[in-house]
Amino acid sequence: MRSFFSVCLIFLGCFFSVFAQDAGDAQGGEDPQPENFSGGPLDFDQLRADEELRSGVRAFHNGFYNEAILSFQRSLSFKPAAVLTRSWLGRAYYLAGFNDAALSEWKTASSSSGGSVLLDSFIEVMEARQGLARELAQKGRWVLAGDIEGVAGELTIFRRPTAVRARGDGSFFLVSYLTNEVARIDLNGLVRQRMRGGLAGFDHPFDIVAADDGAVYISEFRGDRVTKCGSSGEVLAVLGGRGRGPGQLLGPQYLALDSEGSVYVSDWGNRRVVKFNRDGEYVTSFGQKDDFYPGLIAPTGVAFHNGYVYVADKQRRHLAVFDPSGNYMTTLLEGRLASPEGISVLENGQFLIADTTKVVSYNVQDGGFEVLSDFGGQARRVLSVDRDANGSIIAADFDADSVHVLSDITGISSGLTVMIKRVSALRHPEVLVDVHVSNRAGDPVVGLDVQNFLVSEGRFGVGPARMPFASYRSAVMDVALIVSRSPSMASRAALTERVVRDIFARLSGSVSFRVISAGSVPAVLSRPGEGLEALVRAAVDRKENYSPDWAFDLGVRLGVTELLSTRNRKAVIFLTDGNSGQGAFESYGLQETLDYMRNNSIVFYPVYTQPPSSSGGELDFLANETGGKVYRYYTDEALDSLARDINGQKDGNYLLSYRSSSLTDFGRAYIPVEVEVNLVRKSGRDEAGYYAPLEF
Numbered sequence: 001m002r003s004f005f006s007v008c009l010i011f012l013g014c015f016f017s018v019f020a021q022d023a024g025d026a027q028g029g030e031d032p033q034p035e036n037f038s039g040g041p042l043d044f045d046q047l048r049a050d051e052e053l054r055s056g057v058r059a060f061h062n063g064f065y066n067e068a069i070l071s072f073q074r075s076l077s078f079k080p081a082a083v084l085t086r087s088w089l090g091r092a093y094y095l096a097g098f099n100d101a102a103l104s105e106w107k108t109a110s111s112s113s114g115g116s117v118l119l120d121s122f123i124e125v126m127e128a129r130q131g132l133a134r135e136l137a138q139k140g141r142w143v144l145a146g147d148i149e150g151v152a153g154e155l156t157i158f159r160r161p162t163a164v165r166a167r168g169d170g171s172f173f174l175v176s177y178l179t180n181e182v183a184r185i186d187l188n189g190l191v192r193q194r195m196r197g198g199l200a201g202f203d204h205p206f207d208i209v210a211a212d213d214g215a216v217y218i219s220e221f222r223g224d225r226v227t228k229c230g231s232s233g234e235v236l237a238v239l240g241g242r243g244r245g246p247g248q249l250l251g252p253q254y255l256a257l258d259s260e261g262s263v264y265v266s267d268w269g270n271r272r273v274v275k276f277n278r279d280g281e282y283v284t285s286f287g288q289k290d291d292f293y294p295g296l297i298a299p300t301g302v303a304f305h306n307g308y309v310y311v312a313d314k315q316r317r318h319l320a321v322f323d324p325s326g327n328y329m330t331t332l333l334e335g336r337l338a339s340p341e342g343i344s345v346l347e348n349g350q351f352l353i354a355d356t357t358k359v360v361s362y363n364v365q366d367g368g369f370e371v372l373s374d375f376g377g378q379a380r381r382v383l384s385v386d387r388d389a390n391g392s393i394i395a396a397d398f399d400a401d402s403v404h405v406l407s408d409i410t411g412i413s414s415g416l417t418v419m420i421k422r423v424s425a426l427r428h429p430e431v432l433v434d435v436h437v438s439n440r441a442g443d444p445v446v447g448l449d450v451q452n453f454l455v456s457e458g459r460f461g462v463g464p465a466r467m468p469f470a471s472y473r474s475a476v477m478d479v480a481l482i483v484s485r486s487p488s489m490a491s492r493a494a495l496t497e498r499v500v501r502d503i504f505a506r507l508s509g510s511v512s513f514r515v516i517s518a519g520s521v522p523a524v525l526s527r528p529g530e531g532l533e534a535l536v537r538a539a540v541d542r543k544e545n546y547s548p549d550w551a552f553d554l555g556v557r558l559g560v561t562e563l564l565s566t567r568n569r570k571a572v573i574f575l576t577d578g579n580s581g582q583g584a585f586e587s588y589g590l591q592e593t594l595d596y597m598r599n600n601s602i603v604f605y606p607v608y609t610q611p612p613s614s615s616g617g618e619l620d621f622l623a624n625e626t627g628g629k630v631y632r633y634y635t636d637e638a639l640d641s642l643a644r645d646i647n648g649q650k651d652g653n654y655l656l657s658y659r660s661s662s663l664t665d666f667g668r669a670y671i672p673v674e675v676e677v678n679l680v681r682k683s684g685r686d687e688a689g690y691y692a693p694l695e696f
Contacts, residue, residue, distance in 0.1 A: 049078035053085050053670070054691050060088065061422050061690060063564040065096040083113045084670075084689075090122075091688070095421065097588070097596025099126060118687055125417050129442050142359075142373040142393060142406045146680050148189040150176070150401035157191060158183055161396035161403060163207040163254075163342060163384040168648055169472045170389045170447015173208045174396065174403065175218070182208055182218060182233075185403075187390065187447040187679065195233035202227070207342070207384070209255040209263075211278075212644060217263055219252040226252060226265055228280065239263065239280045244270055247282030254342055258304040258324060266299040266311065273302055273311055275326070286326025287311060293328035296320065301343035303351065305364060312340035312353065319343075319362075333362060336369060342384035342396075352393065354385045359395060359406070373406050389446050389650060391439065405680065416445060416684030418677050421653075423690040425671075429660040432468075434567065435675050436601060437652045437684070444601065444652030445679070446472040454676040455658050462658045469655035471569050477511045477646060478528070478566040480559030483539050484576040485519035490546035492577065495609055499575060499633055500539045503607075504532050506643045514562055515539050518555025518574075520547045524562060539575070552584040553593050556604075560596050569651040570602045571628070578612035580619055590618055594625055601651050603628040605642075610634055667694035 056071030072089035076082060090105035103126055110119040150158040158176035165173040171186045180202045184193035195218075196202060203223030210216050214231040217239075224242035226249070229235055240249040250269025257263060261278030272287040273296075289295030298315035308329065309322045317340065319332040333340075341354040349364040358374040359382065372393070375382070380399035387393050393406040422434035433455065437445040450467040481500070483489070489496065504513070515526035515538035525538035556572060563570040585593065597604055604626045606619040611634065623630050629645050631638065662671045671692065676685040 045078040049075045049082060049085070052078070053082075053088070054668075056085075056088060056092070057670075057689065057691060060092055060095075061424065063422070063561075065092050068092040069096065081112060083109045083116075086112070087116075087119060090119075094126075095599055097592045097594075097599060099130065099591075099595045099599070102126070118685070121417075125440060128440060141409050143409045144373070144376045144378065144404060145392065145407040146405045148185065148403040148405065150403075159401055160398050161383075161401070162205075162398060164386050164394045164396045164403060165208050165210065165344075165384075166386045166388040166394065167210070168389055168446070168650065170445075172386065172388055172394055173210070173216070175205050175208055177204055177206060177221070177398070180204060182216075186449065187388065188449060188451065190449075193233070195229060197227060197229070198233075198235040200235075206253045207255045209257050211257060211261060217255055217257070219255050219265055221251050221253060221268075224249045224252065226255070226263065226276070237280045239276050240265070240274065246285065247274065247276070249274060253299075254301045256302045256304045256309070258309075262324070264302050264304065264309055266302045268299065271296050271299060273299060273309065273322070273326075275324075284326050286322055286328075287320070290328070293320065293331075300341045301353065303343040303345045305345045305349060305351075310343060310351070312337075312343055314339045314341065333369065341382070344384075344386040346387055352385045352387060354382045354395065356381060358382075359385045359393060375404055375406070379404065391443065407681070415440070415682045416677050416679065417442075418675055418684040418686040420673065420675055420686045420688035423673060423688060425660070425690050425692050428664060428692040431658055431660050431673070431690070433656045433658075433673060433675060435654045435656060435677075435686070437654065437677055442598065444650045446650050446652060448654060448677065448679065450656070452677055452679055453654070453656055454678070455656055456674045456676075457660060457662050458672050459674065462660060465656050465658040467654060468657050469567055471567060471651040471653040474568055475510055475647075477507075477569045477571060477649070478563055479507070479511050479513050479570070479646075480516050480562055480572045481513055481535075481539065482516040482518050482555050482559045482572060482574045483541070484552070484555075484574070484581075485517055485541070485546045485550040486577055486579070486581060487546055487548055488577045489609075490543050492609060493540045493543075495633075496540050496575065497536050499607060499609060500536050501532070502639055503573065503642065504535060506639060507646065508532070510647060512566075512568070514559075516555055516559040516562065517541055517545060518550055518552055519545050520549040520551060522551060522555040522558040524558065549583065550581055551587065552580045553586070553588040556593055557588055557596065560600060560602055563602060564600060567653060567655060569649055569653075570600070571646055571649060572597065572602055572604050574604065574606045574619065576606055576608060576612075576619065578608050578610050584618065590621070594622055597622070597626050601653060602626065603649055605629060605631065605646070607631045607633055607639070664692035664695075666696075667692045 052071045052075035056068045059068040069092045072085055075085045086105050086109040090102045093102035106119045106123050110116045159178035161174055162177045163175040171184050174183045174185055182195040183191050186192050202220055204221045206219045206221040208216055208218045216229050218227050226239040228237040249267050252265045253268050254266045263276045265274050267274050272285045274285045275283040277283050287296040296313050298313055299311055300314045301312035303310045311320045317337045318334040321329040337355055339356040344352045351362045353360045357379045359372050361370045361372050379397055382395045383398045384396040395404040397404055417438045419436045421436055424432040455462050455465045512528040513535055514528055517523045517525050526535055559572050604622045605628045606623055620630055670689050672689040674687045
């Protein structure tokens with residue numbers, strides 16, 4: 001009632017001031033200044049600035065960034081010194097893909113306010129992510145960030161960990177040798193799932209690998225077998241059995257899968273590696289002594305990479321390399337390893353090797369070798385290492401009953417980057433906040449839970465928040481399929497149809513499509529929910545819509561804009577004849593096109609129907625910088641990895657829900673909201689705000 005009474009007084013003040021002005025005009029006197037209810041002059045510029053700010057904030061939260069930019073600019077035309085409005089303008093520029101303009105506004109706002117820790121942090125991160133500063137950034141040392149203890153007082157979480165295997169959602173599998181189980185542990189160290197091997201139970205499990213279909217293979221050291229389980233832990237099949245014959249095992253330890261789904265297991269007791277096909281049938285065994293290789297003595301870690309099998313021998317202290325048929329090829333790292341155990345294969349041919357009390361990195365491509373960490377002297381017997389979805393290294397220390405967590409020291413010092421992207425208060429006091437979390441390099445942070453977030457309004461806590469949605473938990477993706485309308489594509493209608501059907505066959509069921517025509521005037525030709533035939537018709541389109549003036553940048557801009565409203569993971573698939581066109585970046589530059597995708601967590605996947613021209617490098621650049629991949633439909637590989645790559649795409653978007661207790665002043669009050677994220681020794685925060693719905 002008090003706020004309503006204030007509104008009435010302002011209205012009456014304006015009314016009587018206008019009345020007095022008319023009276024003065026009639027009497028030939030000077031124009032009196034209008035006054036507010038407190039007796040001071042009414043600042044109409046402030047009223048107009050506030051109204052434009054309100055319009056801009058609402059447009060921003062609806063994803064209309066261009067409209068928001070115009071509103072914030074109009075607001076600043078009335079009150080140029082408004083720091084809050086200028087910081088909002090920078091935020092709108094950023095999500096619209098105009099990073100230079102965003103930096104300029106944030107720097108102006110920071111200097112006007114005498115320095116802002118939050119704005120200065122955004123400025124520092126943006127400058128570090130772009131240009132040479134990002135490319136020349138040097139990695140720091142790997143330091144021990146924390147430990148996950150297997151025994152806490154009387155509570156036993158795990159005992160004698162033998163293997164850790166990272167998962168795409170930020171969690172990891174941990175094999176607990178002594179308690180005969182496999183646990184799935186989240187990045188906060190909480191157990192989310194336990195697998196015990198059904199009625200028979202596991203008999204001292206040792207390693208685990210996950211197949212593309214969600215099934216897992218678990219070696220059992222004393223059980224002398226490999227058990228295949230479903231994603232819920234149910235037993236599907238058993239491979240091997242005790243013995244020395246073909247397909248039999250004695251003390252199986254480490255596991256690996258090849259691109260065909262075949263299983264390799266290091267057979268400790270028989271001093272060999274045994275291979276089974278994806279159906280569980282015995283194929284071959286290798287590593288025994290012959291004319292070319294003296295034989296494995298103590299086979300431990302096994303890995304498959306680029307068509308070859310790599311086997312660690314802790315006694316010979318090297319890696320032996322074989323082809324998939326078991327033929328010996330070469331030996332690596334002789335004399336450079338102390339006592340190698342598990343091997344994990346990362347991207348670009350990088351191996352992580354657990355070497356008892358340290359973790360080493362070896363690059364197969366260039367032969368680079370480096371000791372990443374000795375765990376500060378705290379490791380006792382590390383059997384397995386892997387890199388989790390957020391870039392940390394996790395290590396299973398068998399003798400210490402612990403999982404060590406290593407982080408790059410630069411990541412710890414720089415913390416997390418948090419950005420509030422949307423606030424929905426349509427059902428106030430219920431408020432929804434969309435938040436994106438990334439590291440300093442811009443890579444998304446996945447696997448967070450509600451306990452990692454602290455939400456407040458005006459610096460006051462809002463009570464318990466909920467997390468109704470996190471993109472890393474969702475199997476659904478939203479894709480904009482953009483089709484080039486170049487003249488050469490017009491003559492390839494049959495090929496376009498075949499590619500679209502192939503893409504749909506691989507992704508249908510998990511992807512929601514919309515088709516964008518990248519013509520001279522880009523258009524949305526198909527929206528989610530339409531069937532395959534409608535999708536094909538939209539992708540092929542009519543020949544008259546193909547033109548030399550087709551606009552790549554406008555097509556991508558429209559495709560990205562169509563994806564902004566969804567909370568799911570997002571991607572752009574661009575179907576092209578291999579070039580981006582003569583006027584590819586006339587309206588929006590290459591960097592602006594990249595930033596519009598990257599700042600909105602959208603990954604770019606070009607599909608070439610023929611070898612690209614010299615200008616195709618721009619498309620490759622966009623794919624690489626957004627975390628995507630190039631597919632060449634004219635090669636044998638074609639779209640083989642498309643489903644795996646897109647389904648494995650990471651995203652750091654989170655939806656938080658809470659109940660507000662702030663006064664809305666009938667929808668006129670600006671309500672500040674803050675979100676802080678804490679993870680191990682890293683943290684980050686952001687501040688934004690919203691307006692509740694207007695009440696009359």
